[in-house]
Amino acid sequence: MEMLENRPLGELAPGDSAELTRVLTRRDIELFAVMSGDLNPAHLDADYAEGTQFHRVIAHGMWGGALISAVLGTRLPGPGTIYLGQSLRFLRPVGVGDAVTVRATVAEVDEGTGRVRLDCLCLDAVGRSVIEGSAEVLAPRDKVRRPAAALPEVRLHTPGARFRALIDATRPHDPVPTAVVHPCDALSLEGALQARAETIIAPILVGPRRRIEAAAAEAGLSLEGLEIVDVAHSHAAAEASVRLVREGRAAALMKGALHTDELLSAVLDRAAGLRTERRLSHVFALDVPGYPRTLYITDAAINIAPDLETLRDIVQNAIDLARAAGTEAPRVALLSAVETVTEKLPSTLLAAAICKMADRGQITGGLVDGPLAFDNAISPAAVAAKGIASAVAGRADILVAPNLESGNMIAKQLIHLAGAEAAGIALGARVPIMLTSRADSAEARLASAALAQVMARDGG
Numbered sequence: 001m002e003m004l005e006n007r008p009l010g011e012l013a014p015g016d017s018a019e020l021t022r023v024l025t026r027r028d029i030e031l032f033a034v035m036s037g038d039l040n041p042a043h044l045d046a047d048y049a050e051g052t053q054f055h056r057v058i059a060h061g062m063w064g065g066a067l068i069s070a071v072l073g074t075r076l077p078g079p080g081t082i083y084l085g086q087s088l089r090f091l092r093p094v095g096v097g098d099a100v101t102v103r104a105t106v107a108e109v110d111e112g113t114g115r116v117r118l119d120c121l122c123l124d125a126v127g128r129s130v131i132e133g134s135a136e137v138l139a140p141r142d143k144v145r146r147p148a149a150a151l152p153e154v155r156l157h158t159p160g161a162r163f164r165a166l167i168d169a170t171r172p173h174d175p176v177p178t179a180v181v182h183p184c185d186a187l188s189l190e191g192a193l194q195a196r197a198e199t200i201i202a203p204i205l206v207g208p209r210r211r212i213e214a215a216a217a218e219a220g221l222s223l224e225g226l227e228i229v230d231v232a233h234s235h236a237a238a239e240a241s242v243r244l245v246r247e248g249r250a251a252a253l254m255k256g257a258l259h260t261d262e263l264l265s266a267v268l269d270r271a272a273g274l275r276t277e278r279r280l281s282h283v284f285a286l287d288v289p290g291y292p293r294t295l296y297i298t299d300a301a302i303n304i305a306p307d308l309e310t311l312r313d314i315v316q317n318a319i320d321l322a323r324a325a326g327t328e329a330p331r332v333a334l335l336s337a338v339e340t341v342t343e344k345l346p347s348t349l350l351a352a353a354i355c356k357m358a359d360r361g362q363i364t365g366g367l368v369d370g371p372l373a374f375d376n377a378i379s380p381a382a383v384a385a386k387g388i389a390s391a392v393a394g395r396a397d398i399l400v401a402p403n404l405e406s407g408n409m410i411a412k413q414l415i416h417l418a419g420a421e422a423a424g425i426a427l428g429a430r431v432p433i434m435l436t437s438r439a440d441s442a443e444a445r446l447a448s449a450a451l452a453q454v455m456a457r458d459g460g
Contacts, residue, residue, distance in 0.1 A: 002148040006078030009139040012109050012116060018076035019103040022067060024059050026096050030156050032063050058093040064122045064131045067102040072137060074148075076104050077116065080140025084115065088133035092124065099125045107134065114138050157289035160421050163447035166325060167198060169454075175202040176456040178434075178449075179241035179250040181263055182207040182234040186219035188256035191436055193221060195254075195449035204229060204250060207237040234258035238266035242274055245431050252452045254434040264302070267429050279303070279313035280428040282435065283321050284411045285451060288420040291378065295414075296322055296330070296398040300407035301435065302426060308353055311400070312363060315354060317427040318398045319366040324454040333377035333396035334370025335406070339388060347371065347402035354400075366398070367391050374399070374410070423447035425455065432456055 007016065022028075029043050038060055041048040049057045065088055072081055094100055101123045108117040116139045122131035178201040180192045189212070192203040205212055205223070209230040216223050231240050238258065244250040255263050267274045282301035285294055298318045303310055315332055322330035334351035341348045351370035358368035369392035375382040376393050383394035401407030414420040423444045426433040432452040436445050 004074050004079050004148050005145040006140050008143050009114050009141050014106050017105040021101045023099045024094050032060050054093045056095045058095050061090045068120045071102050071104045077139040079144040082138040085136040092130045155290050160443040162287040162294050163443050166450045167446050170200050170450050175199050176252050176453045177202045177250045178252040178254050179204050179206050179244045180254045181241045181256050182237040182258040183256035184211040185215050185257040189221050191445040200449040200453050206241045238263045242266045251456045252431050274429040278428040279310045281314040281317045282426045283318050284422050284424040286420040286422050288414055297411045300411045304404045316363050327397050330366040330397040331392040332366045332368045332398040333372045333392050334400045336371035339372050339376050425451050
């Protein structure tokens with residue numbers, strides 16, 4: 001256990017010194033910006049910083065000042081010190097990867113008042129002065145020796161950053177013509193109009209014109225320039241939207257204010273729907289704080305208890321989406337409760353069969369492994385502890401759940417307990433289908449539209 005021990009007033013003499021050395025990281029800069037609210041782009045925006053006189057991102061000046069405070073508060077004089085004043089001159093910038101040594105030296109001691117003046121100096125790795133100055137403190141009079149406080153773990157996460165990158169990647173491409181099915185409430189209309197404003201989709205609104213226009217008026221939204229296909233009700237809207245796809249006028253579907261089952265019933269109609277040889281399945285795309293890549297989870301919305309052939313299509317649909325979104329060779333983990341194959345757990349048998357199908361070329365485009373327990377799929381530490389040899393374990397891009405209940409619970413737990421942002425689409429029909437939820441954020445709705453655009457461009 002680290003102990004903190006001070007140098008009380010009676011032990012201080014001019015010339016006494018203490019120091020610490022730190023290497024500046026990008027995380028230090030971001031933490032300081034979060035704490036201070038200083039969002040100067042010279043510290044946070046690499047493109048902007050390149051055009052400054054320093055040509056790189058640099059630390060906030062007071063990051064060095066905070067290190068001086070750390071020396072004074074923990075080493076010299078240490079615990080019990082009260083800061084009274086500080087004067088600093090900033091002489092050189094500090095960039096990511098630079099080592100800084102911070103030194104405080106006692107200059108004057110006033111035993112009557114307990115005031116102590118210290119010279120403060122920050123040096124770079126070659127001994128040049130980065131910061132010079134002085135500090136005045138009220139030194140503690142009593143000896144203190146205490147264990148250092150355990151600090152909370154801090155995880156930095158920019159909500160929606162991966163989704164924003166996905167949305168930005170759609171900009172060079174034409175918006176995909178999209179039938180928006182029964183957009184008769186503000187949320188449905190806002191989602192479609194936001195995706196239109198980002199040039200991700202070109203919406204065709206399909207539903208009762210009177211209700212659509214009333215919803216737009218109530219929400220203060222303009223429908224200028226938008227085509228409205230006027231039908232009587234939600235069931236007719238689903239059928240009309242499917243017809244627009246069959247006629248080649250739409251290349252994607254977006255769910256509005258109707259039940260998912262009602263839309264999918266029209267999509268899966270054997271005579272007039274959008275069936276293909278592939279089974280329809282849903283894929284969540286999640287931006288999970290602390291996980292280093294987009295995590296895809298399937299199937300958590302459509303197939304309740306998939307058999308082997310259905311599971312094969314679920315896996316292939318997810319691989320196709322991840323590849324279209326930029327992951328060259330997605331790592332697919334087939335989940336179960338254990339990583340060994342046993343007849344007592346049918347999901348392990350299905351996982352093993354899927355892996356063999358991938359070996360035989362019946363599933364293509366990704367690396368497939370399973371069965372794997374959840375921790376073994378996403379945690380390198382768990383993989384190391386169990387000694388699992390796998391190209392997928394510990395770094396999965398895609399998690400394939402054995403059934404809808406488990407997939408839905410995994411996705412919802414990550415969303416509500418881990419703070420994940422979630423987007424998602426249904427695949428396996430002639431066109432991608434955006435099954436947005438009322439709980440989706442604006443960024444998540446845009447990300448779902450972006451996923452649909454990349455799949456439509458990819459021919460899926």
